Amino acid sequence: MDELDKWDIAGRVAVITGAGSGIGRASAEHLSAAGATVVLADINEEAASETLGIVHDTGGVGLVVRTDVSDASSVEALFSTTQDVYGGLDIVHNNAGLVSGYPVWPDITPETLMRVMNVNLGGVVLGTRLAIPALRKRGGGVIINTASMAAIFPLVEDPIYSATKAAVVMFTRACAPLAEENIRVNVVLPGLVDTPLLPKTGDGSNWAQWANDANDLMGLLSADDVAWAVVELIEDKSAFAQERIVGVALDGSDS
Numbered sequence: 001m002d003e004l005d006k007w008d009i010a011g012r013v014a015v016i017t018g019a020g021s022g023i024g025r026a027s028a029e030h031l032s033a034a035g036a037t038v039v040l041a042d043i044n045e046e047a048a049s050e051t052l053g054i055v056h057d058t059g060g061v062g063l064v065v066r067t068d069v070s071d072a073s074s075v076e077a078l079f080s081t082t083q084d085v086y087g088g089l090d091i092v093h094n095n096a097g098l099v100s101g102y103p104v105w106p107d108i109t110p111e112t113l114m115r116v117m118n119v120n121l122g123g124v125v126l127g128t129r130l131a132i133p134a135l136r137k138r139g140g141g142v143i144i145n146t147a148s149m150a151a152i153f154p155l156v157e158d159p160i161y162s163a164t165k166a167a168v169v170m171f172t173r174a175c176a177p178l179a180e181e182n183i184r185v186n187v188v189l190p191g192l193v194d195t196p197l198l199p200k201t202g203d204g205s206n207w208a209q210w211a212n213d214a215n216d217l218m219g220l221l222s223a224d225d226v227a228w229a230v231v232e233l234i235e236d237k238s239a240f241a242q243e244r245i246v247g248v249a250l251d252g253s254d255s
């Protein structure tokens with residue numbers, strides 16, 4: 001990328017949801033390393049505090065805000081705390097997400113089904129809508145949503161997960177006009193990533209069969225692979241409403 005086309009992350013304020021684990025933690029580490037102040041939002045405060053420890057150990061700056069991304073008042077509090085403490089907001093990574101686990105579809109409970117929809121889709125929509133006033137105040141900013149390759153390939157054992165991720169992709173596309181206000185909304189679609197989410201696809205200890213099958217087919221990415229793609233999309237001034245598949249090609253090389 002030409003330096004002129006590069007949006008500088010240094011000095012920005014970034015909110016990352018699901019920052020206590022996996023992809024969110026890696027995103028926080030990479031954004032912090034690039035010079036951003038990181039606001040670590042997670043329903044698991046202890047886990048987010050561990051991430052903050054890593055950020056501090058590497059000379060970064062940030063704080064933890066316990067947040068349930070499916071709850072509008074909690075997300076409002078996240079952005080108002082960010083505004084109060086750091087004076088503004090430039091980047092949001094709407095990343096928190098869940099898989100349904102057992103019992104698999106169609107025996108999933110209605111409670112789990114609603115939870116997955118409210119976190120995976122509701123959290124992204126709220127995290128985008130409620131960030132806009134703060135981003136406007138700075139003259140724009142960047143939102144990255146985390147979808148999945150399950151948005152493209154139907155997960156027959158977890159159709160709710162697939163449906164929410166497909167919806168996140170379409171939501172991102174439909175946010176294209178926000179670029180007229182310099183708010184660029186993009187989405188990453190990772191393949192299978194080595195994070196604590198994988199055992200949750202199954203009984204909590206063992207992966208679901210579909211995750212094993214996906215591993216045989218596509219291999220396993222690291223959370224850092226996804227974080228690199230997130231940073232690239234943030235830095236690329238020309239990227240809006242863009243979908244970035246993060247995968248391992250069948251020949252083993254990253255795509």
Ligand SMILES: NC(=O)c1ccc[n+]([C@@H]2O[C@H](COP(=O)([O-])OP(=O)(O)OC[C@H]3O[C@@H](n4cnc5c(N)ncnc54)[C@H](O)[C@@H]3O)[C@@H](O)[C@H]2O)c1
Nearest residue numbers: 018020021022023042043068069096097148192193195197
């Ligand atoms: N791991 C994969 O193979 C994979 C592949 C593609 C996409 N993804 C997506 O990447 C994102 C991150 O997944 P991960 O693999 O890092 O999972 P993870 O389980 O390691 O981390 C998810 C984090 O989100 C937090 N969280 C859950 N519900 C929340 C809520 N309501 N509010 C705030 N925080 C909440 C959890 O506490 C956890 O810290 C998810 O959206 C997931 O769907 C993961």
